[in-house]
Amino acid sequence: MQVHERTRKNNATLKLAILCVAMLNNVMGSATSALGTIASIFPDASYTVVSMISTVPPLIMSVVPFFYTPLITHVRKRSILWLSAVLLLVGGLGPAVFHTNIYVILIFRIILGFAVGFCTILSIDLIVDFFDGKEKHTLTGMRDTFNSLGGAAFTLIGGWLAGIQWYYCFWAVLLGFVFIAIPLIFLPEPDRKAKMEFEKEVLGNQSVDVKVPGSVWLFSIFALLHWIFFYVFITNVAMIVISEQIATPAQSGMIYAFINVGTIIFGLIFGKVFQKIKYVTLFIGMGLGGVALLIASNAVTTGVFIIGAICLGAGSAFLMPSIYAKNGSLTPYKNQSKAISIVSFMIGVGGFLSPFIFNSFGLDGRTQCVVGGILYIVCGALAMILAFVIKPKHNYDLSEYSTH
Incomplete structure (x- = not known):
């Protein structure tokens, strides 16, 4: 009994440590609600340049994966976590001190992007390292919940601080050091070698020593499309509500915070829903995102924007774990870090490209929401159909084999 209780306690601590890493994934959101004010502070900067305060970190996130996979073959994941903490300190708090030049701010946002990039990959990669099967799917959904809890905290605090002085929003990053302290103290180093050896033992070398299939890239494209459409909401709503005098910077921060409310709720139920309807969750996820944009295209009150924000967060909470689940079913554990x-x-690419793609057509913010909403729903239907048509060549779910 004592051994069982100790194991359960250690398992709970492990889960909490991993989920605390996920709480850092939206740390850049602390400045989102201040975009409208920042645009007025730097009138000579274009709309696209101001939007880059929000979109540059996701761009850098797209660079991190190129060296993350080879890096983990030589460096412990705990060492990467410590590196992330240092980058968070410099990139997150830098603009709070050096804020007279928008391009200097963007340099610090680049540094922050590396911190967020590492934390984003680690928060899902560590789940794959330590868990399998239903427990992995449930924890992946909870990852989005904790991701959003952190995002809500950063956005609300950032919006409140921006209402005092616009550049105070960057001080909200201090909260991140509370979150990252827990995994730095309690997270063990995963034994990847032992798990790969077990996989070879139960599946055979021929099934494990394979390349990442093209289907992983295919389903990852839906993540790209999701974030392109998602950022239509992120980069336009603050501009709309401030320019049309619908809301103050603090109130716009509240709108963004409700994105996280949707993600928190749907992230908690994802595991159970996924077990019943499988990849229908892909369509539900992108469909809800489309509804969110269509709502934003016509909203004239803060309350209606909040409804759209909740739908957007709920959609993301169903979509992203579904993509990770599908890609995880298509490749062995050995290649899962690459798939992630x-x-x-x-x-990262989707979040960065979004304003460039939609602004290139000369569309105003509300029209961008209409176009993005329709495309969102169409892509969701396609993703669901492909998920049921494309099957894995082997059963890579290690939970169905003897305990390793």
């Missing part, structure tokens, strides 16, 4: 890195690359 591919998704992270797509997330």
Whole structure:
């Protein structure tokens, strides 16, 4: 009984440590609600340049995966976590001190992007290292919940601080050091070698020693599309509500915070829903995102924008774990870090490209929401169909084999 209780306690501590890493994935959101104010502080900067305060970190996130996979073959994952803490300190707090030049701010946001990039990959990669099967799917959904809890905290605090002085929003990053302290203290180093040896033992070398299939790239493209459409909401709503005098910077921060409310709720139920309807969750996820943009395209009150924000967060909570689940079913544990890195690359590129793609057509913010909403729903239907058509060549779910 004592051994069982100790094991359960250690397992709970492990889960908490990993989920605390996930709480850092949205740390850059602390400045989102201040975009409208920042645009007025730097009137000579274009709309696209101001938007880069929000979109540069995701761009850098797309760079991190290129060296994350080879890095973990030589460096312990705990060492990467410590590196992330240092980058978080410099990149997160730098703009709070050096804020007279928007391009200097962008340099610090680049540094922050590396911190977020490492944390984003680690938060899902560590789940794959330590868990399998239903427990992995449930924890992946909870990852989005904790991701959003952190995002809500950063966004609300950032919006409140921006209401006092616009550049105070960057001080909200201090909260991140509370979150990262827990895994730095309690997270053990995963034994990847032992798990890979077990996989070879139960599946055979021929099934394990394979390349990442093209289907992983295919489903990762839906992550790219998701974040392109997602950032239509992120980069336009603050501009709309401030320019049309619908809300203050603090109130716009509240709108963004409700994205996390949707993610928190749907992230908690994802595991159970996924077990019942499988990849229908892909369509539900992108469909809810489309509804969110269509709502934002016509909203004229803060309350209606909040409803759209909740739908957007709920959609993301169903979509991203579904993509990770599908890609995880298509490749062995040996290649899962690569598969996760591919998704992270797509997330970063999508978030960065979004304003460039939609602004290139000369569309105003509300029209961008209409176009993005329709495309969101169409892509969701396609993702669901492909998920049921494309099957894995082997059963890579190690939970169905004897305990390793």
